[in-house]
Amino acid sequence: MLETKLEIKNLSAWYSEHQVLKNVSIPIYKNKVTAIIGPSGCGKSTLIRCINRLHEIVPNAKVEGQVLLDGKNIYDIDVDPMEVRKKVGMVFQQPNPFPTMTIFDNVAVGLKLNGIKDKKVIEETVINAIKESGLYEEVKNKLYSYGTHLSGGQQQRLCIARTLALRPEVILFDEPCSALDPISTAKIEDLILELKKNHTIIIVTHNLQQAARVSEYTAFLYLGELIEFAPTEKIFTVPKDKRTEDYITGKFG
Amino acid sequence: MKRKIIDKIMQFLIYTSGVLVCFVLLIILGYIVLKGISSLSLDFFIRLPKPVGEVGGGMVNAIVGSFVLVLLSTLWSVPIGVLSGVYLAESSSSAKPSNFSSVLRFLLDVLSGVPSIVIGIFAYSLIVLPMKKFSAIAGSFALGIIMLPTITRTAEEMIKMVPRSIKEASLALGINYWKTMFFIILNTAKPGILTGILIAVARIFGETAPLLFTAFGNRFWHRSLFGPIAALPLQIFAYAISPYDDWHKQAWAGALVLILIVYMIIFISRKILLKYR
Amino acid sequence: MGNKNFADKLFFSVTKVAAFISFALIVLLFIMLIKESGLSFSKFGLRFFITKVWDPVVEQYGALSFIYGSVISSLLALLISVPISLGIALFLSEFASKKLKEFLSIIMSLLAGIPSVIYGLWGIFVLAPILRNYIEPFLQKIFGFLIFFQGEPYGLDMLAAGIILSIMITPTISSISKDVFESVPRNLREAGLALGATKWEMIKIAVLKTAKQGVIGAIILGLGRAIGETMAVTMVIGNVHEISLSLFHPSATLASVIANEFAEATTDLYVSALFKIGLTLFFVTVILNIFAKVLIYSTTKKYKV
Missing domain, CATH: 1.10.3720.10 (MetI-like)
Structure with missing residues (x-):
C-alpha cells in the first residue's frame, strides 16, 4: 500500500523577483525513490532545496505554498527549520566533506553539534553510518585521517554517511553523481537502492538512464512548472505530455 | 648595436639588484649570528641583568x-x-x-x-x-x-x-x-x-x-x-x-x-x- | 539569513559588539591624539610646523627641524631604494624562474621580518663605523665641493638613517611593484617583442609605462613606512635638533623625537607638543597610505578580467 511521506502542495519559489517554481504539487511516497528530471534551470534543485528549507538561506529568496511532512506543513510558523533539516537529509552535487576534519569527525560533527554528548553513542552511530554508506571497508584503517584525501566517489559516500548519522527519514540527492566516474556512480546508485528500504528518497538528476535505473516515480519539471508526474516506467514509455516526450527522446535539454 | 648594449646593461643592472638584496641580508644576518653566538651564554637565558658596571648577567x-x-x-x-x-x-x-x-x-x-x-x-x-x-x-x-x-x-x-x-x-x-x-x-x-x-x-x-x-x-x-x-x-x-x-x-x-x-x-x-x- | 533563533541572534550580536570595539578603538585613537595635542595647538597653532626652535627650557616648541629630518631621510631612502627595488621587481616578474622567485621571496620575507631595533643595532655597530671611516671620507674627497658632503663625518647621521631606511623599505616597494608588473597583461609584452624591441625596450614600453601609477603607489607606500619608522632611525640619526644640508650632520625626525623625549617630557606643554607631532605623523602616514592604495588598486584592477 502506498503511504505518502511528503506532500508538496502548490509550491512557488522566487530568487528576488525571479520566479523559479510555479505552483508545483507532487506527492512523495514512503520508501520509494522519486526522481526529478528536467532541463538545466527548470527549478529541480530549487524544488528539493525547498523540502529541507535550504532555499531560504539565500538572501531575498522567497517561498509560497506548503510542504507537508507526515501531514505537518514544514513552513508553519512553529516549525524550526533545523528540526526539518535533521529529518530531511541532503547530499549535494559536489562532494563537500568538511576539509579540516577527519573522516570520523565529518560524520560525528552533526551529532556533536546537535547536542549528543555520549561518546559511545556517537562512535557507534558514526561507524554504523559509515558501514551503511558502504565506505567502511575502504576507510576503516584511516578513520582519523582527512576526508579530503579520499577519491571523489568515496567523498560522496562520506557525505552520505554524514547525512545518515542523523537518522533522517527523507534523503534528498541533488545530482549526486554528476561529478563522478561511472564506477563510483554505480556504487552510489546501488547504495540508493539499498537506502530506500529505510528511507524515502528524492533524487534530482539530468541523467535520464539514472532516473530510469533507480526511481519508482518521476516528476518532469519544465521552466518551473510540473509537467508530468507518474510511475517511472510510464514516464519513459507512455508520456502523456508532448514536452515530456520531447525531453526523454532528447529533442531538447 | 647601441640598443643591444643598452639592453645588456639594463639586464645586468636588474640581475645585480637581485643579487644585492641577498648580499645585504647576508651581511646583516651574518653579523647578528657571528656577534650573537660569541656573546651568547647559558647565563643569558637564566640570569637577570647585573647592575651597571658589573659584567655578566642575562636577559x-x-x-x-x-x-x-x-x-x-x-x-x-x-x-x-x-x-x-x-x-x-x-x-x-x-x-x-x-x-x-x-x-x-x-x-x-x-x-x-x-x-x-x-x-x-x-x-x-x-x-x-x-x-x-x-x-x-x-x-x-x-x-x-x-x-x-x-x-x-x-x-x-x-x-x-x-x-x-x-x-x-x-x-x-x-x-x-x-x-x-x-x-x-x-x-x-x-x-x-x-x-x-x-x-x-x-x-x-x-x-x-x-x-x-x-x-x-x-x-x-x-x-x-x-x-x-x-x-x-x-x-x-x-x-x-x-x-x-x-x-x-x-x-x-x-x-x-x-x-x-x-x-x-x-x-x-x-x-x-x-x-x- | 533566514530565520534565526535566539542563540543565533546572540552570536551575531557578539560579533557586532566586537566590530564596534574595533571601530571605537580607532576613533578613540584619533580623539586622544587631538585632545592631548590641544594645549600645543592653542599655544602655537599652525606656527608649530614652520618654526624650528625646540627648547623645553623656555617652553618653545616648533617641529620644523623634525619635519625636515623626516622628509630628507625618507627621500634619501627612496633615492637609494627605488632603483634597486624596481630592479628586484622586474627581475622577479620578467626574468626569474619559479624556483628563483620562491627563493627571493623567502629572502624578502626574512629581510622584512627583521625587527626595527635590530636594524638599529646593526646600524650603530656595523654601518656607522663603515660610513665614518670609509664611505663618508671617500664621498667627501670626490664630492666635497657639494654642501651635502661637507663637515665632519660622524657615521651616526642623516646618511646612516637614509641607508638603514632604504634597506627597510625595499621589501615593501619591491613586492608591491612586482605584483603591479605581473598584472600587466602578457599580450602587451608580446606585442612589444613582436615589434622587434629588445627585452629592455619591451619592459620600458609595455611594462613600466603601463604599470607607472601602481609603481608610484608602491613608492608612496614605501615613503609612508619610512616616515613612520622609529627605532632604527632613532638609533642611527644622532638626534640633534638642527637643520643642516649636510648628510654627514646628525639630525632628528618626527618619530625619533617622540621616542627620545617622550619619557623625559615633564611639563604639560612639552607632552602636548610631542602628541602634536604624533598627530602629524598620523595624518601624514594615513594620507600617504590611502593615496598609495588608490593608485595601486587602480592599476592592478584595470587588467583583471
Whole structure:
C-alpha cells in the first residue's frame, strides 16, 4: 500500500523577483525513490532545496505554498527549520566533506553539534553510518585521517554517511553523481537502492538512464512548472505530455 | 648595436639588484649570528641583568616579559579581531551590506598604516596616564592594536573563501546558524586565520617603539601585570645605546635570540599554510 | 539569513559588539591624539610646523627641524631604494624562474621580518663605523665641493638613517611593484617583442609605462613606512635638533623625537607638543597610505578580467 511521506502542495519559489517554481504539487511516497528530471534551470534543485528549507538561506529568496511532512506543513510558523533539516537529509552535487576534519569527525560533527554528548553513542552511530554508506571497508584503517584525501566517489559516500548519522527519514540527492566516474556512480546508485528500504528518497538528476535505473516515480519539471508526474516506467514509455516526450527522446535539454 | 648594449646593461643592472638584496641580508644576518653566538651564554637565558658596571648577567626577565606581553595582546586582540572579521564577512554576504562595515574596513586599513610609535603614545594617554604607572597591560594594549587590522582582515578574507557548499552542508545537517559559523566555517578557515595571527605575532614580537612608554622595561622580574615589565626588544635598545662594551655584547646576543624567535614564528606560519593548501 | 533563533541572534550580536570595539578603538585613537595635542595647538597653532626652535627650557616648541629630518631621510631612502627595488621587481616578474622567485621571496620575507631595533643595532655597530671611516671620507674627497658632503663625518647621521631606511623599505616597494608588473597583461609584452624591441625596450614600453601609477603607489607606500619608522632611525640619526644640508650632520625626525623625549617630557606643554607631532605623523602616514592604495588598486584592477 502506498503511504505518502511528503506532500508538496502548490509550491512557488522566487530568487528576488525571479520566479523559479510555479505552483508545483507532487506527492512523495514512503520508501520509494522519486526522481526529478528536467532541463538545466527548470527549478529541480530549487524544488528539493525547498523540502529541507535550504532555499531560504539565500538572501531575498522567497517561498509560497506548503510542504507537508507526515501531514505537518514544514513552513508553519512553529516549525524550526533545523528540526526539518535533521529529518530531511541532503547530499549535494559536489562532494563537500568538511576539509579540516577527519573522516570520523565529518560524520560525528552533526551529532556533536546537535547536542549528543555520549561518546559511545556517537562512535557507534558514526561507524554504523559509515558501514551503511558502504565506505567502511575502504576507510576503516584511516578513520582519523582527512576526508579530503579520499577519491571523489568515496567523498560522496562520506557525505552520505554524514547525512545518515542523523537518522533522517527523507534523503534528498541533488545530482549526486554528476561529478563522478561511472564506477563510483554505480556504487552510489546501488547504495540508493539499498537506502530506500529505510528511507524515502528524492533524487534530482539530468541523467535520464539514472532516473530510469533507480526511481519508482518521476516528476518532469519544465521552466518551473510540473509537467508530468507518474510511475517511472510510464514516464519513459507512455508520456502523456508532448514536452515530456520531447525531453526523454532528447529533442531538447 | 647601441640598443643591444643598452639592453645588456639594463639586464645586468636588474640581475645585480637581485643579487644585492641577498648580499645585504647576508651581511646583516651574518653579523647578528657571528656577534650573537660569541656573546651568547647559558647565563643569558637564566640570569637577570647585573647592575651597571658589573659584567655578566642575562636577559631572562626580558625573554619571559616578551612572551607575557605577546600572550596578553593575543588574548584580547584575537577574539576581537576574529569576531570583527566574522561580522564583516557576514555583512558582505547579506542582502544589503551595511555602511558601518565599509567604514570599519576603511578605518582598519587606516590603522594598519599608522606608525607604531603613535599607537604607543595613544596607549600611554589611554592607560598609563589614568593608572599613573607604566604596565604590562598598557604594553599589551598597544601591541594588540597593532595586530588588530591584520587579524581582522585575514579572518574576513579566509571566511569569505570558505565555499558556500560547506556552509550549506552544515545547515543541511540541521546545525544551528551560529554553530555552523563557529564550528564549521571558522574551523575550515582556521589554517588561514592562524597564519594571519602568526604573522601579526611575528611582527609585534620585535616591536619596540610602542613599548617605550607603556611596558617601559624593567631590570628585574615584573611584580604584576599592572607594573612595568621587561621586553627583549626594549632591552636590546637600552643596551645598544649604552656606553658599556659588555652591554653591547648582550644586545647582540639578544638580537640573535629575538630574530630566531621571529623567524621561527614566520617559519611555522608558512608550514601551516603549505600543509593545508 | 533566514530565520534565526535566539542563540543565533546572540552570536551575531557578539560579533557586532566586537566590530564596534574595533571601530571605537580607532576613533578613540584619533580623539586622544587631538585632545592631548590641544594645549600645543592653542599655544602655537599652525606656527608649530614652520618654526624650528625646540627648547623645553623656555617652553618653545616648533617641529620644523623634525619635519625636515623626516622628509630628507625618507627621500634619501627612496633615492637609494627605488632603483634597486624596481630592479628586484622586474627581475622577479620578467626574468626569474619559479624556483628563483620562491627563493627571493623567502629572502624578502626574512629581510622584512627583521625587527626595527635590530636594524638599529646593526646600524650603530656595523654601518656607522663603515660610513665614518670609509664611505663618508671617500664621498667627501670626490664630492666635497657639494654642501651635502661637507663637515665632519660622524657615521651616526642623516646618511646612516637614509641607508638603514632604504634597506627597510625595499621589501615593501619591491613586492608591491612586482605584483603591479605581473598584472600587466602578457599580450602587451608580446606585442612589444613582436615589434622587434629588445627585452629592455619591451619592459620600458609595455611594462613600466603601463604599470607607472601602481609603481608610484608602491613608492608612496614605501615613503609612508619610512616616515613612520622609529627605532632604527632613532638609533642611527644622532638626534640633534638642527637643520643642516649636510648628510654627514646628525639630525632628528618626527618619530625619533617622540621616542627620545617622550619619557623625559615633564611639563604639560612639552607632552602636548610631542602628541602634536604624533598627530602629524598620523595624518601624514594615513594620507600617504590611502593615496598609495588608490593608485595601486587602480592599476592592478584595470587588467583583471
